[in-house]
Amino acid sequence: MIELLTPFLAATIRTATPLALAASGEVLVERAGLINIGLEGAILAGAFGALAGASLWGVPAGFAGAVVGGLVIAALFAICVIGLRTDQIITGTVLTLLSMGATGTLYRTMFGAAGAGLTIPTSLPVSIPGLSRIPILGPSLFEQPTITYVAFLLGPCSAWWLAHTHAGLALRAIGERPEAAEAAGIPIDRFRVLVLLVGGALGGLAGGTLVLAQVGTFAEGMSAGRGFIAIAIVVLGRWNPLGVMLGATMFGAASAMQFAFQAMGWHAPYQLFLVAPYLLTLAALAGAVGRARAPAALGKPPS
Amino acid sequence: MQANSDALDLVAISKRFGAATALEAASLRVRRGTVHALLGENGAGKTTLMRVAFGSIRPDAGQVLVHGRQVELRSPAQAIAAGIGMVHQHFTLVPEMTVAENIALGGHGRLRLGDVEAAIRDISARTGFDLDPAARVETLPVGAQQRVEIAKALARRASILIMDEPTAVLAPAEVDDLLRWLRQFAADGNTAILITHKLHEALDVAVDVTVLRRGRVVHTGSAATATAASLTTAMLGSRMESVAVPERPSDATMSTVVFRAERLVVRDSHGVARVRDASFVIRTHEIVGVAAIEGSGQQELLRALAGRQRIDGGTLERPAHVGFVPEDRQGKALLLDRALVENIALRDAGERRGLLRWRALRERTASLMAAYDVRAPNEASVARTLSGGNQQKLVLAREIEGENPPAAIVLENPTRGLDVRAAAEVHARLRAARDRGTAVVVYSGDLDEVLALSTRVFVMRVGSVREVAQDRETVGRAMLGLDR
Amino acid sequence: MIPGLVGVVLVRLRSVGYALLSIVAIVALTALLVSLGGYDVVRALRALWLGSVGSPYALTSATLVRAVPLALTGCAVAIAFRAGVFNIGAEGQLLVGAAGATAIALAVPPLGVGALLLALMAGAAAGAAWAGIAAFLRTRFGVLEVISTIMLNFVALYGVSYVVRGPLQEPTHAYPQTASIAQAVRLPLLPGGGRLHVGLVVAVIVIAVAGWAMRHTAAGFRVLAVGESPAAAASAGLIDTRAVSTGAFIVSGAIAGLAGAVEVLGVTYALYENLSPGYGYTAIAVALLAGLDPWRVSLAALLFAALEAGAGAMQRDAGVPATLVATIEALIVLAVIAFQAQRARRTADAGIVGTMQIPRG
Helix, strand or coil, X not given: CHHHHHHHHHHHHHHHHHHHHHHHHHHHHHHCCCCCCCHHHXXXXXXXXXXXXXXXXXXXXXXXXXXXHHHHHXXXXXXXXXXXXXXXXXXXXXXXXXXXXXXXXXXXXXXXXXXXXCCCCCCCEEECCCHHHCCCHHHHHCEEEHHHHHHHHHHHHHHHHHHHEHHHHHHHHHHHCHHHHHHCCCCHHHHHHHHHHHHHHHHHHHHHHHHHHHHCCCCCCCCCCHHHHHHHHHHHCCCCHHHHHHXXXXXXXXXXXHHHHHHCCCCCCHHHHHHHHHHHHHHHHHHHECCECCCCCCCCCCC | CHHHHEXXXXXXXXXXXXXXEEEEEEEEEEECCCEEEEECCCXXXXXXXXXXXXXXXXXXXXXXXXCCEEECCCCHHHHHHCCEEEECCCCCXXXXXXXXXXXXXXXXXXXXXXXXXHHHHHHHHHHCCCCCCCCEHHHCCHHHHHHHHHHHHHHCCCCEEEEECCCCCCCHHHHHHHHHHXXXXXXXXXXXXXXXXXXXXXXXXXXXXXXXXXXXXEEEEEHHHCCHHHHHHHHHCCHHHCCCCCXXXXXXXXXXXXXXXXXXXXXXXXCCEEEEEEEEEEECCCEEEEECCCCCCHHHHHHHHCCCCCCCEEEEECCCCEEEECCCHHHHCCCCCCEHHHHHHCCCCCCCCCECCHHHHHHXXXXXXXXXXXCCCCCCCEHHHCCHHHXXXXXXXXXXXXXXXXXXXXXXXXXXXXXXXXXXXXHHHHHHHHHCCCEEEEECCCHHHHHHHCCEEEEEECCXXXXXXXXXXXXXXXXXXXXX | CHHHHHHHHHHHHHHHHHHHHHHHHHHHHHHXXXXXXXXXXXXXXXXXXXXXXXXXXXXXXXXXXXXXXXXXXXXXHHHHHHCCCCCCCHHHHHHHHHHHHHHHHHHCCCCCXXXXXXXXXXXXXXXXXXXXXXXXXXXXXXXXXXHHHHHHHHHHHHHHHHHCCCCCCCCCCCCCECCCCCHHHCXXXXXXXXXXXXXXXXXXXXXXXHHHHHHHEHXXXXXXXXXXXXXXXXXXXXXXXXXXXXXXXXXXXXXXXXXXXXXXXXXXXXXXXXXXXXXXXHHHHHHHHCCCCHHHHHHHHHHHXXXXXXXXXXXXXXXCCCCHHHHHHXXXXXXXXXXXXXXXXXXXXXXXXXXXXXXXX
């Protein structure tokens, strides 16, 4: 049993990383009163950007490409929703469809026929001196790719930013009472565009993590609903960046169960494990809503 | 020399909204170190004038001088920089946040709540306000929220403080505290402008008084030389001006009861009782006018009568179908992006069964449009493309002229936004409906309209309802709470 | 009578004009993107033409066969969106409907039309139930239906994956699919020798009924009113907005489920994993392009079906990735919603001119 713990924890953290990245961005977006359903598309675009960057110039360029991919989708969302005042939900949905089509097309155009197993350089684990020697926990938690440490530092950092800067305060006010924020002289639209771009960049990084730190290649539609799960994690984490870290870890653990169960020789339809995160999301949403309070202006059309 | 002693000078300010004149060459001189009361009825232009001074409305004409220097205020931010603070009637606080966060909002860089809290304690000490910086605003009583708004202005170093109807939401003891504080604030060399329609407050606290009526300044002078009677006359206009011809109550023998309320209680969404123990009867063949100052519970009463809000106590007998013209016509009465005929079809859509007969509905829409002079290309026009006045006439037509004339109609400010001729037409429609036997209940912020239309007048004040004699001064005094 | 007829013709003509405009935009965009990708534009467009509408076979067996599920799911999405319900779950509802129809078609004795109808109804019922889960979560717990329906799409996908390897796997247990549905329970093919089946008639009937019901029934009008403005629907129309949106959600699921049933009974004759190439997602683009109008959905479905049929040919003949059409569809829809939002804003601004905005005071 105990020998399974290290791989289980390692798998938990590994699968939680992209969710933590994407949800960290979305939590800020939602605190500003917006819902970006296009996050799924940003993750996918980030995954493709990572592939393009890494195959041309290596891992760092891969992460840069991931950010660019996410930013493209977020910028389109901002132009439509903030600039043209289109419906948030519809715009996000269409942008996800766009990202699915565009990444598939670009992939096939740039890298040949679909399905060719293209491998690219990946981000290697970095051991934290000292901490990685802790039994069980060390190898699982402190021998991870750099992006994982970044992802889990985002929670405390953005929690601090929200609580201890005037910009963070302004962002929260925009999400609760835009008209009060406006009365206080806060440029609402500028804040919202910026936070959307940050959310898109983090969504892109989440996609980049899938490619560069986990799978090592790109597959069409590889985001597989992680954007939507990240949005659910924001609800589960009660719109709090630290809660979001916890929620992402929980989802990571649920996904990691399949490795543990398989290692234990537990026979169940494998689809049950694959479907677990989605069922968990539904259960979590049904349980979380009502107990947590969403930003008051969440999802309302900008005026 | 005079200019130096003036904190705020508004010179010949004019402002029009569409076809309506909100302000016409209104001038106001506020002396430094004084409390200045700005009096007037609902819609007299008090708030509009003060929004000009606060930079949130740009005037069509006129000048603004602050401490003798001409300024151009394009935004509240510029007014704040000029040392002007405004406490709106509807607060601009974030209820979900703490007092300290609300006061800090709009700053830059690191947010040091400790510093903000120290500043709040300092303001508390100076003003005598007892503010808990860590309290969430939504948990505070209204009076405390108002003090937060004042503290917000003071934290931004406002020396000219505009307060819009500050006492409307306060309990009597709180009113006394606030007025005492305002006097002290002015005595310290600052300036306060008090927008109100309560005469005794104005006379009690103000050094100077200005009265607005229909966008014009009709009186300005020292409070010491004014009396309640002189100010009332200034506010309400001379009796000669009144065009109201009180309707004679109709023959009681031919009328039956439509609404019967016994100790009716209606609460708002916060659970506050806005209608308290109201008992009354409204019959067929009558128009009951409701007169009240803003926020006296008339909205809740009307919604309950219209069946659009549930009642929380007592009993209310009402017909199943009540036509309803709400104040927020765009949001609550219209499908803005749909055709006019669909907006007509909306009536009773909840209980319609089977098929919609569009041809009949189109004909009906066309005839209503003709009858109410709704100006639009045709019945397929989209509601949003109509002017506000025409949207309003469409709603009135739909609600007043039910397919089977409704037993009752409830209306909020039925002619706000209409020109004189259109308003007269609406009045004629309401009288015609009454003559057909419909019970009509109408609230209007315009007292003249209430008096002109009604067969009986109810005055609402702090949730209580009572019938008063249809006399302009009696009603006006009852609304202001001066008759007891 | 005559002016009414002229009006109807004009409205139809406007729809056709709108469709023609979409076609021109799509062809232009395709040409642009294909040339940007460095492919042979002439060859690609020729393939697009031949693969979609260039021959009777392409028109019926490629385009129209694809148009059937797109039209049904597009209609499902349009009804839900009209009610203000963002049902992104047509894909899952389609899969569950396909599974339900297959289960019944394999289980009942092949008694011809009766069994066929039963299977179709089972598909619709399964789709309705699947949407019902999201509808319940929405009304009971306030769960955003966008998220729940997407999650249910994945659950449906893996559910199908499980049943075709488990309880419903074909008797030899060699392939991940169900046994073949008996001839008698299949939707008959239409004459002409192609793959086109009676499902086309089913789709036309559903769209006709939905379009008629939305326009001419009180219930349809309630859906429209609630989607347009819940506040006005409740206050001015005294409409139970929650009941209306739940009802529309479930009807939407039923139609998407029916699409799945039609697909297995008319095209694949068995349930397997990749039954739908994302019809339920393309349906969102179809519904939005059609302005959520069931009649226009049929045109938009036809357009996108032709595009996707042609895309296969483009990939074969000119090497252009078939996914290009998904990009084009999304770009066109994005342009349409941006244009609509701008137009709504312009009329709103125009409306404000005459609106009274006098502050109280």
